[in-house]
Amino acid sequence: MTPDKSIPLHRREPHSKRERRKEARPGELLDAALDLFVEKGFAATRAEEVAARAGVSKGTLFLYFPSKEELFKAVVRENISGRFQEWNQEFDTFDGSSADMVRYCMQVWWDRVGATRASGITKLIMSEARNFPDIAAFYQQEVIKPAQELIRKILQRGVDRGEFTINDMDYAHLSIVAPMVYLMMMKHSLGACAPRGHLLDPQRYIASQADILLGGMCSRAAEKRTTRKRK
Amino acid sequence: MTPDKSIPLHRREPHSKRERRKEARPGELLDAALDLFVEKGFAATRAEEVAARAGVSKGTLFLYFPSKEELFKAVVRENISGRFQEWNQEFDTFDGSSADMVRYCMQVWWDRVGATRASGITKLIMSEARNFPDIAAFYQQEVIKPAQELIRKILQRGVDRGEFTINDMDYAHLSIVAPMVYLMMMKHSLGACAPRGHLLDPQRYIASQADILLGGMCSRAAEKRTTRKRK
Amino acid sequence: MTPDKSIPLHRREPHSKRERRKEARPGELLDAALDLFVEKGFAATRAEEVAARAGVSKGTLFLYFPSKEELFKAVVRENISGRFQEWNQEFDTFDGSSADMVRYCMQVWWDRVGATRASGITKLIMSEARNFPDIAAFYQQEVIKPAQELIRKILQRGVDRGEFTINDMDYAHLSIVAPMVYLMMMKHSLGACAPRGHLLDPQRYIASQADILLGGMCSRAAEKRTTRKRK
Amino acid sequence: MTPDKSIPLHRREPHSKRERRKEARPGELLDAALDLFVEKGFAATRAEEVAARAGVSKGTLFLYFPSKEELFKAVVRENISGRFQEWNQEFDTFDGSSADMVRYCMQVWWDRVGATRASGITKLIMSEARNFPDIAAFYQQEVIKPAQELIRKILQRGVDRGEFTINDMDYAHLSIVAPMVYLMMMKHSLGACAPRGHLLDPQRYIASQADILLGGMCSRAAEKRTTRKRK
DNA sequence: AATGAATGAGGGTTCATTCAT
DNA sequence: GATGAATGAACCCTCATTCAT
Numbered sequence: 008m009t010p011d012k013s014i015p016l017h018r019r020e021p022h023s024k025r026e027r028r029k030e031a032r033p034g035e036l037l038d039a040a041l042d043l044f045v046e047k048g049f050a051a052t053r054a055e056e057v058a059a060r061a062g063v064s065k066g067t068l069f070l071y072f073p074s075k076e077e078l079f080k081a082v083v084r085e086n087i088s089g090r091f092q093e094w095n096q097e098f099d100t101f102d103g104s105s106a107d108m109v110r111y112c113m114q115v116w117w118d119r120v121g122a123t124r125a126s127g128i129t130k131l132i133m134s135e136a137r138n139f140p141d142i143a144a145f146y147q148q149e150v151i152k153p154a155q156e157l158i159r160k161i162l163q164r165g166v167d168r169g170e171f172t173i174n175d176m177d178y179a180h181l182s183i184v185a186p187m188v189y190l191m192m193m194k195h196s197l198g199a200c201a202p203r204g205h206l207l208d209p210q211r212y213i214a215s216q217a218d219i220l221l222g223g224m225c226s227r228a229a230e231k232r233t234t235r236k237r238k
Numbered sequence: 239m240t241p242d243k244s245i246p247l248h249r250r251e252p253h254s255k256r257e258r259r260k261e262a263r264p265g266e267l268l269d270a271a272l273d274l275f276v277e278k279g280f281a282a283t284r285a286e287e288v289a290a291r292a293g294v295s296k297g298t299l300f301l302y303f304p305s306k307e308e309l310f311k312a313v314v315r316e317n318i319s320g321r322f323q324e325w326n327q328e329f330d331t332f333d334g335s336s337a338d339m340v341r342y343c344m345q346v347w348w349d350r351v352g353a354t355r356a357s358g359i360t361k362l363i364m365s366e367a368r369n370f371p372d373i374a375a376f377y378q379q380e381v382i383k384p385a386q387e388l389i390r391k392i393l394q395r396g397v398d399r400g401e402f403t404i405n406d407m408d409y410a411h412l413s414i415v416a417p418m419v420y421l422m423m424m425k426h427s428l429g430a431c432a433p434r435g436h437l438l439d440p441q442r443y444i445a446s447q448a449d450i451l452l453g454g455m456c457s458r459a460a461e462k463r464t465t466r467k468r469k
Numbered sequence: 470m471t472p473d474k475s476i477p478l479h480r481r482e483p484h485s486k487r488e489r490r491k492e493a494r495p496g497e498l499l500d501a502a503l504d505l506f507v508e509k510g511f512a513a514t515r516a517e518e519v520a521a522r523a524g525v526s527k528g529t530l531f532l533y534f535p536s537k538e539e540l541f542k543a544v545v546r547e548n549i550s551g552r553f554q555e556w557n558q559e560f561d562t563f564d565g566s567s568a569d570m571v572r573y574c575m576q577v578w579w580d581r582v583g584a585t586r587a588s589g590i591t592k593l594i595m596s597e598a599r600n601f602p603d604i605a606a607f608y609q610q611e612v613i614k615p616a617q618e619l620i621r622k623i624l625q626r627g628v629d630r631g632e633f634t635i636n637d638m639d640y641a642h643l644s645i646v647a648p649m650v651y652l653m654m655m656k657h658s659l660g661a662c663a664p665r666g667h668l669l670d671p672q673r674y675i676a677s678q679a680d681i682l683l684g685g686m687c688s689r690a691a692e693k694r695t696t697r698k699r700k
Numbered sequence: 701m702t703p704d705k706s707i708p709l710h711r712r713e714p715h716s717k718r719e720r721r722k723e724a725r726p727g728e729l730l731d732a733a734l735d736l737f738v739e740k741g742f743a744a745t746r747a748e749e750v751a752a753r754a755g756v757s758k759g760t761l762f763l764y765f766p767s768k769e770e771l772f773k774a775v776v777r778e779n780i781s782g783r784f785q786e787w788n789q790e791f792d793t794f795d796g797s798s799a800d801m802v803r804y805c806m807q808v809w810w811d812r813v814g815a816t817r818a819s820g821i822t823k824l825i826m827s828e829a830r831n832f833p834d835i836a837a838f839y840q841q842e843v844i845k846p847a848q849e850l851i852r853k854i855l856q857r858g859v860d861r862g863e864f865t866i867n868d869m870d871y872a873h874l875s876i877v878a879p880m881v882y883l884m885m886m887k888h889s890l891g892a893c894a895p896r897g898h899l900l901d902p903q904r905y906i907a908s909q910a911d912i913l914l915g916g917m918c919s920r921a922a923e924k925r926t927t928r929k930r931k
Numbered sequence: 932a933a934t935g936a937a938t939g940a941g942g943g944t945t946c947a948t949t950c951a952t
Numbered sequence: 953g954a955t956g957a958a959t960g961a962a963c964c965c966t967c968a969t970t971c972a973t
Contacts, residue, residue, distance in 0.1 A: 046368050047368065048279050048280075048282075048365060048366070048369070050279060050282035051279075051281040051369060053947085054947060054948085055946075055947090063954080063955090064954065064955050064956060065947090065956065066948090066949085066950085066954065066955050067955075069948065069949080070953070074948080075947065075948090130365075132427070132428065133361070133364065133365070133423055133427040133428070134361075134364070134427070135279070136427040136428045136430070137277050137278065137427065137431060138278055138282060140431045143428055143431040147428060147432070147436075151428070173450075175442065175446045175449070178443055178446035178447075179446060179450065181420070181446070181447070182417070182446070182447060182450045182451070185416050185420035185421075185447070186412070188420055188423075189412070189415070189419055190416075192364055192423065195368075196363070196364040196368065197367045197374055197378060199367070199368050200368060200371045200374040211406065211409060212409055212412065215406040215409035215410060215412070215413070216409075216412070216413060218406070218454070219410065219454035219455055220451060220454055222453060222454025222455065223451055223452065223453025223455075224453065257973085259936085259937095260935095263936090284962090285963080285964060285965080286963085286964090294938090295937065295938050295939065296939070296964090297937070297938055297967085298936080298937055298938075299965095300965060300966080301937075304965095305965080306963095306964070306965090509830065509831055510742075510743060510744075510827060510828070510831070511741075511744070512740075512741060512743035513741075513742070513743040513831060515968085516967075516968060517967075525933075525934090527934080527967095527969090528933065528934050528935065528969090528970085528971085529932080529933055531968085531969065531970080536969080537968065592826070594889070594890065595823070595826065595889040595890070596823075596826070596827035596889070597741070598889040599739050599740065599889065599893060600741070605889075605890055606893065609890060609894070609898075613890070636911055637904065637907070637908045637911070640904060640905055640908035641908060643882070643905065643908070643909070644879070644908070644909060644913070646882070647878050647879045647882035647883075647909070648874070648875070648878045648879070648882075650885075651877070651879075651881055651882055652878075654826055654881075658825070658826040658827070658830065659825065659840060659844070662830060662836040662837065673871060674871055674874065676868070677867070677872060678871075680868070681872065681875045681913050681916035682875070682912050682913060682916055683916065684915060684916025684917065685912035685913055686912055686915065686916075718952060718956095721957085722956095725957090746942065746943090747942075747943060747944085756958075757960065758943090758960070759944085759959055759960065760957080760958055762943085762944060762945080763958075766944095767944080768942095768943065768944090
């Protein structure tokens with residue numbers, strides 16, 4: 008009924024269309040659940056709705072996930088699969104300026120998470136953290152900490168190379184995290200009800216944020232270079 | 239716990255314990271509801287729980303609010319009462335540097351909203367906006383727009399006085415909004431489940447954010463003054 | 470608040486207006502309850518509504534009646550107070566034709582019960598009998614049986630005087646009862662929702678019914694007299 | 701219990717016990733609801749009770765009817781399905797005397813409605829009309845009007861053939877309606893609480909009523925024939 | 932006596948979960 | 953495996969009844 012609407016998560020080759028559907032089921036259910044949990048929250052989402060959106064019956068949902076709560080946990084787990092390893096490597100071999108690295112970091116964050124349905128997880132976690140403390144801890148461990156380390160490494164690189172001047176290294180990463188989280192939150196909450204024209208343009212938003220915060224971090228000596236790149 | 243936050247409507251002295259309680263009830267219920275809605279979300283909060291936390295029975299809640307949904311709306315309405323008028327005046331007569339104004343703005347935001355239970359509304363709106371579009375619109379109109387205008391005025395003042403250099407005036411205010419919203423969100427979501435020691439120190443966070451973003455906005459000429467103040 | 474809207478049931482002279490109100494309370498409550506029970510049924514009538522219509526507060530109702538159910542019983546009891554004794558005497562001394570007696574009986578029934586709010590009791594009993602079997606039994610004993618005896622006496626008189634020819638004396642009284650009950654039922658049920666113009670004209674209805682059933686009961690010999698009176 | 705009273709929508713044979721039950725459910729629920737609504741009234745009947753009597757759980761009821769009120773409406777609708785068309789034809793081709801027609805009409809009324817559970821609808825409507833004005837209007841349109849027309853046609857036939865003499869043709873039909881309605885009402889109200897032996901014998905009641913009212917309507921010329929039949 | 936705020940058992944309705952098919 | 957009818961615990965809300973004032 009519903010065409011598989013995104014890249015299926017299970018990669019083994021299926022032998023027939025029928026079998027493919029079968030193997031794709033959990034992924035379709037997770038996709039549907041993600042959308043609905045993000046839109047309405049965990050409690051306000053009905054299991055049957057998830058099943059319907061995934062094109063299966065209510066009973067089938069419980070064939071793959073033992074309870075609504077386990078479905079929720081699976082949704083979170085599935086959508087935060089360690090992208091950071093890969094990113095770490097990317098940044099390890101990056102050879103531009105640190106300012107560019109920050110810009111690239113924000114852009115990649117947007118492209119690979121923010122612009123995809125995975126960005127909903129951020130809202131989901133924010134909204135449901137206190138109802139699912141173990142999920143919150145898991146997220147903290149698996150997403151926030153790696154992200155923080157990644158960004159801190161970038162900033163440290165800037166400092167080490169004399170590109171950045173940063174007063175409080177423990178909190179500086181939040182200057183990048185906060186705007187990105189805000190952007191993703193808005194996309195899934197108020198932004199989703201805003202009338203056309205009131206919507207945030209992500210590219211312009213990221214540019215504006217990067218512009219200002221890099222202005223604030225870049226050492227004055229490095230200033231000209233950075234400012235020039237901005238154009 | 240809850241300071242009487244506005245002029246009560248009934249002026250005559252309550253004559254009895256009973257009557258005194260009666261006048262306090264709506265406020266107590268709203269406070270309890272705010273806490274629980276923020277903590278668990280609208281759907282996951284049971285009316286009876288709200289009543290219990292307010293120290294009354296289930297039925298009493300419905301004596302004051304015709305439905306759970308109306309209670310929700312009242313909670314939002316009650317907690318966003320136009321503080322902006324007052325703030326506008328405050329800033330109209332402010333006579334320090336614009337950088338100080340930005341810092342003061344963030345500090346006041348934290349002190350008067352972020353640090354109080356009212357900050358929960360931000361999380362509530364973010365979480366429930368799509369389930370209550372009319373509330374979202376109301377919030378957009380009554381909170382976001384005034385806040386945006388207030389901040390934009392501050393930034394414009396900085397630009398006008400040659401203190402700030404800002405490329406994109408339409409998005410610059412978000413450099414202040416995003417970190418503050420992030421701070422409030424965290425306080426009520428992940429921050430609330432974080433182990434001790436992992437918690438954000440709001441003052442330090444604000445200082446760090448202000449530090450960086452003012453660094454990025456301040457015209458280079460004005461730089462020394464601003465930097466000095468920072469100590 | 471509500472002016473006492475009908476002849477109060479308690480006849481003792483009250484000394485002051487205030488006291489009069491006080492003594493009239495139960496009667497006003499019974500009147501209000503009768504109206505509402507008849508209109509909506511026992512279960513669908515709220516105690517507060519009764520109190521409000523009687524112009525008192527909810528608590529006051531329970532000052533006079535220990536429960537809603539007792540109120541109901543009082544309403545029935547109060548409105549069936551033996552009118553039959555008086556009627557019996559009236560008919561004992563009646564000296565017209567038996568056909569006239571039947572006509573007079575139906576007319577009096579309408580004037581003294583049907584046209585008054587007391588007629589509602591008939592609908593009430595019909596509707597609620599099975600929920601209140603003891604009330605039903607009481608009504609059977611206090612109203613139906615006396616009425617049946619009264620009517621049977623009238624019919625017997627007609628037979629004894631050679632005016633009526635009746636085959637089944639055990640059921641004949643129902644030829645009078647059924648139309649009258651039907652009339653009162655309609656007034657309080659479908660008749661109450663009918664659009665203007667669709668309403669039964671009681672006088673014409675009674676005339677028509679009496680016309681036909683007396684035609685069927687009157688001995689052929691007595692026919693002329695009866696027919697003439699009919700005009 | 702309930703004969704399938706119209707062509708079921710699903711024509712394929714039910715393959716399993718489960719499916720068979722499913723098709724029977726609405727009817728079983730309607731039957732249970734009719735009984736209970738008639739016995740206790742709408743408000744005093746609990747949804748769970750209806751479900752229990754139909755042998756299902758509370759939740760199942762709401763699988764078939766979206767609310768108690770819709771169940772009520774379905775009960776009324778289901779039980780007044782136009783029998784009048786068929787009756788009309790029956791009477792169009794009747795070739796006995798008009799007095800016999802009246803007797804037959806009453807008998808058929810009793811056999812096909814009065815003696816069945818459908819007779820409860822009459823009490824239900826009488827009791828609940830004012831709480832459900834749209835149902836009352838529907839009943840007026842679908843039952844009362846057709847019945848009135850049918851009976852009026854019979855009476856008119858009698859008049860046209862010189863068998864009946866009727867003064868007020870607008871009200872005469874009520875001489876048949878009132879006794880029948882009274883009979884059905886009693887069956888479901890006071891009659892249902894009466895001790896054995898106090899019960900109305902429907903056949904004898906109908907005979908008595910027909911006897912008297914036909915006596916009152918039949919033209920004197922036609923009298924002998926009618927009277928003879930009566931034996 | 933009168934009030935009306937408060938209570939809490941009860942009823943309508945929803946929905947996660949089960950299980951016969 | 954897949955289905956969807958059935959369940960019943962849980963929730964929102966009502967309202968008869970109580971009781972402090």
